Amino acid sequence: MTTPTFDNRDGFIWFNGELKPWRDSTLHVLSHALHYASAVFEGERSYNGKVFKLAEHGERLIKSGKILDMTIPYSAAELDAAVLETLKANNIVDGYVRRIAWRGSEMMGVAAQTTKINVAIATWQWPSYFKPEERLKGIRLDLSKWARPAPNTAPTDAKAAGLYMICTMSKHDAERKGYADAMLLDYRGHVAEATGANVFFAKDGKLHTPTPDCFLNGITRRTVIDLAKARGIEVIERTILPEEMADFEECFLTGTAAEVTPVSEIGQYTFTPGQICKTLMEDYMALVTGQKDAVAAE
Numbered sequence: 446m447t448t449p450t451f452d453n454r455d456g457f458i459w460f461n462g463e464l465k466p467w468r469d470s471t472l473h474v475l476s477h478a479l480h481y482a483s484a485v486f487e488g489e490r491s492y493n494g495k496v497f498k499l500a501e502h503g504e505r506l507i508k509s510g511k512i513l514d515m516t517i518p519y520s521a522a523e524l525d526a527a528v529l530e531t532l533k534a535n536n537i538v539d540g541y542v543r544r545i546a547w548r549g550s551e552m553m554g555v556a557a558q559t560t561k562i563n564v565a566i567a568t569w570q571w572p573s574y575f576k577p578e579e580r581l582k583g584i585r586l587d588l589s590k591w592a593r594p595a596p597n598t599a600p601t602d603a604k605a606a607g608l609y610m611i612c613t614m615s616k617h618d619a620e621r622k623g624y625a626d627a628m629l630l631d632y633r634g635h636v637a638e639a640t641g642a643n644v645f646f647a648k649d650g651k652l653h654t655p656t657p658d659c660f661l662n663g664i665t666r667r668t669v670i671d672l673a674k675a676r677g678i679e680v681i682e683r684t685i686l687p688e689e690m691a692d693f694e695e696c697f698l699t700g701t702a703a704e705v706t707p708v709s710e711i712g713q714y715t716f717t718p719g720q721i722c723k724t725l726m727e728d729y730m731a732l733v734t735g736q737k738d739a740v741a742a743e
């Protein structure tokens with residue numbers, strides 16, 4: 446059985462205010478976003494019918510838009526309600542949610558002042574069951590030849606489509622070499638993040654994570670910092686040099702898709718997933734699957 450392509454599925458996509466049949470949710474080839482990467486998006490996850498950190502994702506989408514000089518024509522609350530409507534229309538309980546805003550086809554040039562800002566929300570099944578023993582083996586990461594750009598070179602605080610071209614190139618290189626993903630250093634040569642997730646290291650019972658000054662301060666990253674602190678684990682946000690990776694005992698990635706994923710290798714450096722990885726993996730799963738104050742799509 447082959448997996449259906451993303452343009453050819455049953456279901457509905459919320460498209461500029463209304464639910465449209467999935468296959469009709471298309472845009473023109475002369476859309477500004479396609480040519481100039483004028484798009485911002487979110488990746489979210491629904492567990493047991495509830496979207497984890499729904500409001501934070503809505504707010505980040507609007508903030509990303511503002512950074513790219515795009516005013517999204519819906520409030521965060523309207524977008525959040527639309528996410529729940531889309532999940533319900535597609536009967537998704539455990540799934541992924543993709544909200545995206547992009548410039549349309551009214552102008553075709555670098556300046557795009559009068560382009561319409563379009564918004565769509567799609568969702569698809571993405572069950573979240575993993576075997577902790579499997580995950581605890583850790584994944585292997587390549588060290589990318591690409592660097593995360595400086596904040597005055599690219600809109601590094603935004604979840605902007607254009608920033609992902611270095612991620613795709615890094616991940617392709619990594620996969621060709623047999624790795625699961627890639628770690629990127631930043632423009633100064635400091636450890637930054639993976640292609641779609643933040644990174645943490647553990648040593649002597651403490652966590653160390655790069656200061657998010659040129660990459661996304663992930664919602665999962667912030668959640669895991671709170672979980673670690675609740676366990677009495679000290680979290681140190683600081684500059685991390687690549688050679689310091691030789692001294693860390695454990696390493697893991699955090700992200701909406703990655704959740705908490707232990708890492709066994711980054712280039713020449715090796716780690717042994719242990720108690721800290723295990724505890725935070727378990728605490729994170731307990732939190733996301735048992736969210737008490739989240740709004741369900743009912």
Ligand SMILES: Cc1ncc(COP(=O)(O)O)c(C=O)c1O
Binds near residue numbers: 612660662699700701
């Ligand atoms: C490049 C990058 N860094 C970090 C993250 C983690 O962010 P979050 O935890 O908000 O999903 C993501 C995923 O959105 C990402 O794409």
